[in-house]
Amino acid sequence: xxxxxxxxxxxxxxxxxxxxxxxxxxxxxxxxxxxxxxxxxxxxxxxxxxxxxxxxxxxxxxxxxxxxxxxxxxxxxxxxxxxxxxxxxxxxxxxxxxxxxxxxxxxxxxxxxxxxxxxxxxxxxxxxxxxxxxxxxxxxxxxxxxxxxxxxxxxxxxxxxxxxxxxxxxxxxxxxxxxxxxxxxxxxxxxxxxxxxxxxxxxxxxxxxxxxxxxxxxxxxxxxxxxxxxxxxxxxxxxxxxxxxxxxxxxxxxxxxxxxxxxxxxxxxxxxxxxxxxxxxxxxxxxxxxxxxxxxxxxxxxxxxxxxxxxxxxxxxxxxxxxxxxxxxxxxxxxxxxxxxxxxxxxxxxxxxxxxxxxxxxxxxxxxxxxxxxxxxx
Amino acid sequence: xxxxxxxxxxxxxxxxxxxxxxxxxxxxxxxxxxxxxxxxxxxxxxxxxxxxxxxxxxxxxxxxxxxxxxxxxxxxxxxxxxxxxxxxxxxxxxxxxxxxxxxx
Numbered sequence: 001x002x003x004x005x006x007x008x009x010x011x012x013x014x015x016x017x018x019x020x021x022x023x024x025x026x027x028x029x030x031x032x033x034x035x036x037x038x039x040x041x042x043x044x045x046x047x048x049x050x051x052x053x054x055x056x057x058x059x060x061x062x063x064x065x066x067x068x069x070x071x072x073x074x075x076x077x078x079x080x081x082x083x084x085x086x087x088x089x090x091x092x093x094x095x096x097x098x099x100x101x102x103x104x105x106x107x108x109x110x111x112x113x114x115x116x117x118x119x120x121x122x123x124x125x126x127x128x129x130x131x132x133x134x135x136x137x138x139x140x141x142x143x144x145x146x147x148x149x150x151x152x153x154x155x156x157x158x159x160x161x162x163x164x165x166x167x168x169x170x171x172x173x174x175x176x177x178x179x180x181x182x183x184x185x186x187x188x189x190x191x192x193x194x195x196x197x198x199x200x201x202x203x204x205x206x207x208x209x210x211x212x213x214x215x216x217x218x219x220x221x222x223x224x225x226x227x228x229x230x231x232x233x234x235x236x237x238x239x240x241x242x243x244x245x246x247x248x249x250x251x252x253x254x255x256x257x258x259x260x261x262x263x264x265x266x267x268x269x270x271x272x273x274x275x276x277x278x279x280x281x282x283x284x285x286x287x288x289x290x291x292x293x294x295x296x297x298x299x300x301x302x303x304x305x306x307x308x309x310x311x312x313x314x315x316x317x318x319x320x321x322x323x324x325x326x327x328x329x330x331x332x333x334x335x336x337x338x339x340x341x342x343x344x345x346x347x348x349x350x351x352x353x354x355x356x357x358x359x360x361x362x363x364x365x366x367x368x369x370x371x372x373x374x375x376x377x378x
Numbered sequence: 379x380x381x382x383x384x385x386x387x388x389x390x391x392x393x394x395x396x397x398x399x400x401x402x403x404x405x406x407x408x409x410x411x412x413x414x415x416x417x418x419x420x421x422x423x424x425x426x427x428x429x430x431x432x433x434x435x436x437x438x439x440x441x442x443x444x445x446x447x448x449x450x451x452x453x454x455x456x457x458x459x460x461x462x463x464x465x466x467x468x469x470x471x472x473x474x475x476x477x478x479x480x481x482x
Contacts, residue, residue, distance in 0.1 A: 097401035
């Protein structure tokens with residue numbers, strides 16, 4: 001079914017199509033339209049789920065621990081400081097190996113208070129053991145929420161996943177969406193079954209203490225599963241393409257005009273659209289330029305990136321976040337992944353600042369000259 | 379980011395008698411006796427049977443009930459559960475218990 005909808009609604013429809021059973025949610029701009037749409041579906045009887053009106057995001061994340069342990073597929077959405085309030089529970093969900101799925105409508109973290117987009121919320125949680133996928137379009141939102149459950153619930157993974165979509169520049173933008181049929185989603189994503197669940201007839205202990213003699217082994221299990229997720233994400237992308245006819249690169253990175261590119265920009269989320277438009281423009285003027293969209297930031301797809309950047313002369317990374325006192329976090333990791341390639345790091349689009357075609361052209365010019373003229377795209 | 383050869387452990391791990399399930403779920407609650415807290419010990423108490431008067435002070439003060447009397451009537455330490463608090467060493471009226479550093 002073809003629709004013209006906001007990305008927020010696409011996210012909500014993705015959760016509905018995934019037959020989510022429990023949604024503990026607390027609204028915060030710019031993620032608010034997601035719980036609004038979900039409560040519409042539940043009230044209208046279109047979605048068989050429980051919406052828990054929690055008193056805070058901390059409770060939203062906490063409620064998911066309980067709901068998933070009863071064997072209920074669970075979903076929430078948040079942004080910015082609301083996400084920060086969940087922070088304590090993020091590593092508990094991942095450490096307890098609970099396949100929660102959450103949409104982050106990316107928004108700058110206060111202070112100063114700012115409701116607009118950057119990646120400072122989700123990027124600051126990159127070490128909390130969650131899979132992180134960054135999306136670019138409304139269509140990708142529907143498809144990725146469904147894939148997130150497929151990935152998170154895979155026995156080789158069993159980790160929570162967050163899908164990050166840019167606040168306003170995506171959440172509030174109306175686009176064409178080809179909505180997958182429920183029947184096909186049901187066959188792609190079977191109902192959720194949890195191996196160890198809360199059951200009075202068969203009591204188990206969840207979330208016990210991990211002493212120094214076992215803590216490292218348990219963390220290594222998490223790391224191994226995180227790395228397993230790389231191939232599971234690729235497979236989910238491939239299987240989804242077979243069923244629904246759409247794919248996003250190899251599921252980890254998506255390449256645009258990279259076959260013979262000498263210079264490229266690497267970014268996450270909606271910046272990629274602007275970068276692709278400029279790359280197309282420069283291509284028409286004979287420049288060999290391309291764009292690498294990093295769809296999956298956790299786990300970090302080292303091999304896919306090395307393959308993509310193999311013959312590049314220069315690469316620019318646009319970070320929508322800065323690790324204050326250091327540099328852009330994506331830049332740091334790309335730099336250590338590609339030691340043989342000259343990589344420039346730029347800080348762009350913080351707190352909703354536009355990233356323009358001129359910015360992108362300037363970055364490509366820097367790459368061509370082999371000299372970075374500035375670090376901040378102000 | 380160095381690409382290091384990694385060994386996959388998809389399922390659960392065994393560590394001693396304890397099954398390390400993913401998420402540390404305990405599938406057989408009440409299994410605390412399987413967990414040997416003796417591994418926490420830094421010093422081990424050692425009872426000198428020659429000096430021991432069998433007054434039972436150590437047995438009474440041990441916070442982990444890790445002192446027991448064997449069939450021959452000797453006071454012994456259960457090293458599976460003794461955490462090495464050394465209360466017995468301190469309280470023994472005839473100084474029959476000494477401490478030794480655990481070394482690996």
